[in-house]
Amino acid sequence: MPKISDAEWVVMKALWEKAPLTTNQVVQALASKAPWKPKTIHTLLARLVEKGALVCDRTEREYSFRPSVEAKDCLRAATRSFLSRFFDGEVAPFLACFLKNEKLSSEEIEQLKRILEDNQP
Numbered sequence: 001m002p003k004i005s006d007a008e009w010v011v012m013k014a015l016w017e018k019a020p021l022t023t024n025q026v027v028q029a030l031a032s033k034a035p036w037k038p039k040t041i042h043t044l045l046a047r048l049v050e051k052g053a054l055v056c057d058r059t060e061r062e063y064s065f066r067p068s069v070e071a072k073d074c075l076r077a078a079t080r081s082f083l084s085r086f087f088d089g090e091v092a093p094f095l096a097c098f099l100k101n102e103k104l105s106s107e108e109i110e111q112l113k114r115i116l117e118d119n120q121p
Contacts, residue, residue, distance in 0.1 A: 002051035
């Protein structure tokens with residue numbers, strides 16, 4: 001799974017939402033989400049192609065891009081990497097740290113309970 005930077009995540013999200021997109025369509029899609037110049041977006045697209053996260057097709061004068069990896073797989077890899085770096089790969093210490101510092105609504109607590117119950121062996 002390719003390692004994707006924070007800026008590259010923004011680009012990937014646009015393409016996961018709606019792909020394939022031409023270079024200009026990616027620039028337009030990101031206009032309200034990031035204060036980047038088109039050249040910056042072109043660089044990010046090129047990096048993502050080089051990393052294997054995107055596939056680039058050329059039709060006549062335009063390039064179009066589509067993800068070669070699924071969002072859920074990248075999210076899983078990023079989550080595992082985060083847990084490994086900060087919590088020795090353990091979920092419980094992460095949740096304990098998170099819950100000490102965040103106030104959850106009743107709805108969020110119920111949602112977490114459902115998730116935990118569904119994941120019992």
